[in-house]
Amino acid sequence: MSDVGSDIESDAWVADSGLFIACGRQQNNKYTALRRFAHRNGISFVIPQRVYAELGGAPTRSTPGQTPINSAIDAGWVTVADELDYTNGAVAAVMDSVRRFIAQASNRSEDQIEKADTALAGVAMQLLDSSNAASVTVVTTDTDAGKGVVRAIEAQGFEGQIEFKNGFDLIEEIT
Numbered sequence: 155m156s157d158v159g160s161d162i163e164s165d166a167w168v169a170d171s172g173l174f175i176a177c178g179r180q181q182n183n184k185y186t187a188l189r190r191f192a193h194r195n196g197i198s199f200v201i202p203q204r205v206y207a208e209l210g211g212a213p214t215r216s217t218p219g220q221t222p223i224n225s226a227i228d229a230g231w232v233t234v235a236d237e238l239d240y241t242n243g244a245v246a247a248v249m250d251s252v253r254r255f256i257a258q259a260s261n262r263s264e265d266q267i268e269k270a271d272t273a274l275a276g277v278a279m280q281l282l283d284s285s286n287a288a289s290v291t292v293v294t295t296d297t298d299a300g301k302g303v304v305r306a307i308e309a310q311g312f313e314g315q316i317e318f319k320n321g322f323d324l325i326e327e328i329t
Contacts, residue, residue: 166287168278169199169232171208171270172295173321180222187329192231199232199293200281202273206234238276244283248275248306255302271299275306282312289314295321 177185192199201209201223209223226232239245249272256271257264274292281287290307294300300318307316 166278166281166290167197167199168235168274168281168290168292169201169205170274170292170294170296170299170321171201171205173199173293173324174209174223174226176295176321176325177222180225184325184329185222188325189226189229189231191324191328198230199226200235200277201232202235202270202277203237204270204273208270235277236280238273239280242280242283244310245276245279248279248303248310249273251275251306251309252299252302255305256296256298259298259302271296271302274299275303278303278316279307279310279312282307282315283310289316291317291319293319293321293324 173188174185177188179185191197206223210221223232227234238249252272252275253264253267256262256267271294274294278290278292281290292300292303294303297320300320304316304318
């Protein structure tokens, strides 16, 4: 273990599919370490509905009849976020900003950016804007998405309340 403890002060942790994909099957030591980390620190990773849809298609060979993400939800260390409120101007603004940021950083067209990446920003903004969280840590293996989320949410006046944690780094620190 290393200095992950300094990051645990966040009220909410929003995670992308890359974190769970990098952990692998439920029997994998990385998956077990992530589960232990969440339980030990009282964290329930919040995943956007789009991320849940991505992970719900996991191969059935993981655990017959049960995908790893459903097992994590059943165990209480992962929750699926509420539907995004696209009528909330701040939510729409951060999602648009993240899409532009990722497109520019990766030299891709905006229409090629995954909607799950922008949903991370939407969920984080919704949690902060509704006062359901005083601070949010976004965990993703996509550095451009993570940086874009922080920049977009800080531009909405939430400086110091949003943090990006690289999912690969988190896994390495806890295993």
